[in-house]
Amino acid sequence: MISFRIDRVARDAVLFSLAASLGATALGALWLSATRVAGDPSLVRFVAWTLLGGVATAALAVSMSPTFRRASPAGSQDDDLRLPPLGLPNALTLLRFVLIAPTVVLLLDGRTLEALVCYIVLFATDVADGIVARRRGLESEFGVVADPLADVASTFAVFTVFVVQGLCPPWLYAVLSFRYAMLFVGSVGLFWVSGPFEFRATIPGKIVGVVQAAGASLVMVGPLWGGLAPSIEGVLFAFLGIGFASIVVSQAIIGWRLIRRR
DSSP, X not given: OOOOOOOHHHHHHHHHHHHHHXXXXXXXXXXXXXXXXXXXXXXHHHHHHHHHHHHHHHHHHHHTGGGOBBOOOTTOOHHHHBOSSOOHHHHHHHHHHHHHHHHHHHHHTTOHHHHHHHHHHHHHHHHHHHHHHHHHTOOBHHHHHHHHHHHHHHHHHHHHHHHHTTSSOHHHHHHHHHHHHHHHHHHHHHHHXXXXXXXXXXXXXXXXXXXXXXXXXXXXXXXXXXXXXXXXXXXXXXXXXXXXXXXXXXXXXXXXXXXXXX
């Protein structure tokens, strides 16, 4: 018989993911029940996809259970690296994964205001987890990997809905897709050539992250205002396109420097 065990921190991560999805489901269901119209199936979809998002996040926590360790210099003993509690930064990162599904399903169902609220909370946790981790000395291997992964997953999911609904131009989505494809291929290539390496946030990346979050929020607000003016859309998408393209260049430079160092 095959036995599978996860440590206490990973177990806490699973329980937190499921509890967060249940909490989001309960709050969202109460609101949607109070505001729904007859025959609107959005409530059922919201409940199903939010719970599914919680299960997927719990599965991710299990698969990444070895990374629930402190991000310490190489050579440290295993006992020194263990995380006794899950920690607030890791909990916030898990919450971001949980919130991706309800944000997407609310956007698809035309619940723009509710989707915007979810997205704002999602972005707030993105800002907060890094700040808390650095100030309290709670950086972990999980956070190093999962934080950018949550950013990629949430941004790509939201902009996929935008392009499907005609809220952003295909060329902008193509630039975003190329950015993430280059990140994936480059990371695999660097690992293959140079071995394990650490993701580090960059100033350009942080700036573009704020710009893309503000831009996505503005795209969501547009339908609530009856649509954005063409001039505003042009400026907004130009800024986002320049931001995404600049990250492509930045990723290429960083990757080249890493290869040269090794």
